[in-house]
Amino acid sequence: MAAVMRIILAVSFAGFCLLAGGALAERQPRHMLDRPKLVHNALDAPVYPVCSVGGRQAACLRSEACTSQGGRFTGFCAGDPTLVCCVVEKTCDDETSAHSVTFRNPSFPLENLRPRLCPLMIKVGRDICSMRVDMNVFELEPATKSGCIFDMFVILGTVEGPTASLCGNMTGFATTFAVKELSDVTLSLVAQAMEG
């Protein structure tokens, strides 16, 4: 049996700092929850308007900002013709400072069948103190009794330190965690081939 890795995550910055001075982020630094996905509420609101393309969230930005973030322009945002709906798609070995990013395996929507290491480095901007990862599709090999040993997803560089590794089918889950402004956070996928 080969390794299975099919994943598309929506990564966005949440607005805890601006609204709650970090207090909420301290109280609930990280929660693996939300199945099915919750919409953003007032305290967990992104710091920019959002739009949706094919069911995936993207950011409403000025077109210069979209271009400088390496984004793709998919139309105008409702209610404000100066803002475009900006889709930024990244995959393995990319780096980004975009406010809203889609991170996917290289052959998405197909599975990746070969072993590989797949990191995305995110440059956290000023005045940002939390990040949210929505697992729109998350299909990795399930855990064994010893944990996630074939495939795993880890988040490095959060305020809390190392996160638990995630694997299996976590489609529909989301996680929110505290980050430090002007730091680097790495989302990292490891997919291994299985014997058999």
Ligand SMILES: *[C@@H]1O[C@H](CO)[C@@H](O)[C@H](O)[C@H]1NC(C)=O
């Ligand atoms: C993973 O879970 C989702 C949601 O429960 C389901 O729709 C999907 O078919 C599952 N994928 C696999 C490979 O089992």
